[in-house]
Amino acid sequence: MHIDALKTLAVDALEELKGQDIVTLDVTNLTSVTDLMLVASGTSSRHVSALANNLIEKVKEQGLQPLGVEGRAGAEWVLVDLGDLVVHVMVPETRRLYDLERLWSDLPSDTEEEVRGGGWA
Numbered sequence: 001m002h003i004d005a006l007k008t009l010a011v012d013a014l015e016e017l018k019g020q021d022i023v024t025l026d027v028t029n030l031t032s033v034t035d036l037m038l039v040a041s042g043t044s045s046r047h048v049s050a051l052a053n054n055l056i057e058k059v060k061e062q063g064l065q066p067l068g069v070e071g072r073a074g075a076e077w078v079l080v081d082l083g084d085l086v087v088h089v090m091v092p093e094t095r096r097l098y099d100l101e102r103l104w105s106d107l108p109s110d111t112e113e114e115v116r117g118g119g120w121a
Contacts, residue, residue, distance in 0.1 A: 001064060003035060003084045010087055013058040014040045019051050019089065025104050038087045039100050045075040051089045052078040 001009075007024065014022055019040040028035045042048035049072065056066055059082060068081040076094045080087040088100060 001062065006064075006082060006085050007036060007038070009058055009062060010038055010055055010082070010085060013055040014038070014051055014087075014089070016058075017047075017051050017054050020092075021095075023101055025101065027104055030104060034081075034086045035084045036086075037100070037104065038085065039095065040087070040089050041092050041095050042089055043091075045091060048078055048089050048091055049075040052080055052087075055080055055087060055089075 011022055011024075019042060022038060022040045025037040025039065026035070027037055040051065042051050052069070052072065052075075056069065059066060059080075064082065066080050067083055069078065070081075071078040077088065077090045077098075080089070090098075
């Protein structure tokens with residue numbers, strides 16, 4: 001599935017159950033692990049769990065299998081790895097604490113490191 005279609009599928013699955021503050025982060029130049037990250041909030045751990053489960057169900061309906069799912073037990077932060085897209089669903093307190101949007105926007109890209117002549121230590 002093309003990355004844009006996968007992103008649309010994921011956003012639709014989150015919005016269907018009223019996922020909040022959905023943000024897309026393009027991390028293509030920051031990591032080789034994935035191209036896009038979606039970050040969304042649920043109102044409670046039960047809501048976070050329901051959002052993640054709905055996402056997984058919708059992805060499977062399209063014939064795709066998540067590469068991994070982490071955090072289901074406590075459901076304060078559930079990560080769904082879809083390969084080119086990684087989805088983080090969190091309760092608001094956890095989202096504020098880890099602030100992934102700022103974290104990933106502050107990292108230098110590989111291109112910026114090459115221009116400066118630096119490397120990762």
